[in-house]
Amino acid sequence: MTPPRQRPADRPARERRRASHSIEAVLGAAVELLDESGEPALTIRGLASRLGTGVGSVYWYVSGRDDLLDRAVDHVLGGVLAEIERHPRTGDPVDELRRMAVTLFDAVVDRPWLGSRFMRGIDAEGNSLRLYEELGRQLLRLDLTPLQRFHAVTAVLGVVVSAAADLGQEPPQAVVDGLVEREEFLGRFAATWRALDPGEYPFLHDIVDAFDGHDDKQQFLAALDLTLTGLRQLAGQGPEAP
Amino acid sequence: MTPPRQRPADRPARERRRASHSIEAVLGAAVELLDESGEPALTIRGLASRLGTGVGSVYWYVSGRDDLLDRAVDHVLGGVLAEIERHPRTGDPVDELRRMAVTLFDAVVDRPWLGSRFMRGIDAEGNSLRLYEELGRQLLRLDLTPLQRFHAVTAVLGVVVSAAADLGQEPPQAVVDGLVEREEFLGRFAATWRALDPGEYPFLHDIVDAFDGHDDKQQFLAALDLTLTGLRQLAGQGPEAP
DNA sequence: TCTAGTATCGAACCAGGTTCGATAATCCGT
DNA sequence: ACGGATTATCGAACCTGGTTCGATACTAGA
Structure with missing residues (x-):
């Protein structure tokens, strides 16, 4: 056709x-x-x-539009990459990985339209791929199998991607408005949850206060640190671990 | 307007x-x-x-179309929820969590169009919210603060969401075709990577063999287990941990 | 100058979401 | 049984937006 x-x-x-x-x-x-x-x-x-x-x-x-979007993403990724490469290398590889992921996350916060597109470019040479390499390179210094390294980079990037997905759907259009918007937005969720039967929704009632007014960045960091903790443990016990 | x-x-x-x-x-x-x-x-x-x-x-x-999509997602989520609730509760909460996440992942594999939409419904009563509650409920049995629980559920769901994002972009349209398609698809990536300068892309060369022909499910499980390992450690050292 | 390649442009085509008024079928109170 | 009110159905028409295509420059080299 x-x-x-x-x-x-x-x-x-x-x-x-x-x-x-x-x-x-x-x-x-x-x-x-x-x-x-x-x-x-x-x-x-x-x-x-x-x-x-x-x-x-x-x-x-x-x-076409799709190509345009991809190129736009690659375009701004250039800046992110430059920022990532600017920082001096400290000692710990996992700390490095963390810092890079945070930089990437910050970029997505600034430009929610990066969405989960920013990792689509790894099939061809470009900033996506270089970013991928940069992240993964830190893992070369860890005692892991290649497969484990591959999985680990995917996992770390996954944390950013899912945070980006969250970010991308939150503000319906309240970007231009002041700062009250977000509180109101979260408040609506919280109000709904509080109205639910505590017997049927014990978990929601447990976390609703923490949820109300929560910080996206802390949420991201928490998820990231969970993954990195797992990674540290994996690297600590060597590549013969499952 | x-x-x-x-x-x-x-x-x-x-x-x-x-x-x-x-x-x-x-x-x-x-x-x-x-x-x-x-x-x-x-x-x-x-x-x-x-x-x-x-x-x-x-x-x-x-x-409208958006509403239609949301309802369709909620519709199939009903089935997922039923399947999740069918299984008997074993002892370990983290194992439970893991099993649920895997069930959810399997559903997304079957229906890639669920994409990352399947967690958009937590602002109103529906299967999304019930799923969220179901996942989170397991964490009530862990020694964590509500904020930590909130973060943990988000993190676990994030692993599924990012895996879904991956899945959603892989097969351009080769759904109907046989099984050669995927190999070919991955092979193209691998070929590109292998053609790169090993000096500039040491990581890519390290993992290219592992990447070629890799299994999405294993990739997902690896990321999930990293997060769950982190969670176990967090729960083990009690809520006063950062 | 002639010609091929490089760029520019916008009318026209087409798909697909959404609106709206006409119309039918059903329900309910009297 | 009758007549409005409510519930549903339907598709023409509108509108946005991606994409195509042929006309037309403009440039560089032969």
Whole structure:
């Protein structure tokens, strides 16, 4: 059905001839739109109009919306990677891993539209892959099997991904509003839970106070530390462990 | 801009008068479509035509596509919940937790379209919330603070969510095809990695063999066990731990 | 100058979500 | 049994947004 596609979309990114665009300009504008109003706000038409061009031109630089999103992600991942590489290497590999994961998490907090897309790029050379390598490299210093290393990196990234998934759904559109929004949002949950039968929902009643007004970052850190604790134990008992 | 919406969409689900539809029929057909061809294949028009009705009728039962998806998720979650509750309670709470998470994961493997949507329902009574309660209840038997319990459940669910995110993006459309597809898919990754400079990508080269042909379930279990190990340690040293 | 490749553009196509008013079927009070 | 009120059904029409395609420049080299 679909012909093999022979669109450009991966030009050598040479400098623009006419006074017009460039892949960098396109990506920059895309990131702007994403930062301003989130993923659904990035439309080809909107992007074209921001660039002062026609929709057709956008398709010269990217092969479609999906490709655009992927490139935008890779684009900002470059900055994250740079920040990760800036820090000096301390001693403990697990501490390193932790610091990197936190940096990544912070980036996702700033740009919720990164969502869980930020790990889709590991099939080709790019910042996703470099990030993956960077994370995993820390594990080379641990006494583990390759399979265990692979699983460990996946697990650590998984913590970030799931936190990102959480983040991505919380604020319906209350980004622009003040700070009351979040409290209200959480409050609605809490109110619902408190209204439930304590006999049927003992756990919910146990945690509702902790949940109300909880901090996403602490929640993330808790999950991360659980995983890292497990990892430390695994590394401590050597690779012959299951 | 958007008027407050006063559509029905939450009728008491009384029995159909005419020989026609019902919310169950709608949800059933929706789940069929989702199972057959994944989330993007669920269109209002497609659903209506499968039901032998008009698009307008669908909107009598659900308030929109998003609501439809949420209800479909809740629908199948009922089955998962039943399966989880079927098993007898063994002794160890962490083992319980583990078994439940695995059951949930298996459900996601069967229905990748559950994606990370399956935990969106905790703001209202429903199977999502009951699942959450069920998971968390196991933790009541552990010596933890409510905040730690909250964090722990989030962490465990996070492992499932991130695994679901992985699953949801792997097979482009090779669902119907035989079993060669997956090998090929992974093989492409592996080939790319092996072609990279070992000096620049030592980690990737270390794990590429483990990655090639890896099993998603084992990957999930490894991440889960890392988290559960951390949890056991946390519970072992009591609630006054950080 | 001629030609091929590089870019730009926007009209037009198409899929799919959502709205809305017409209409039928049913229920209930009188 | 009758007549409004309620419950449901239906699909044409609207609208947003991704994608295609052919026309048209503009540039560099032969």
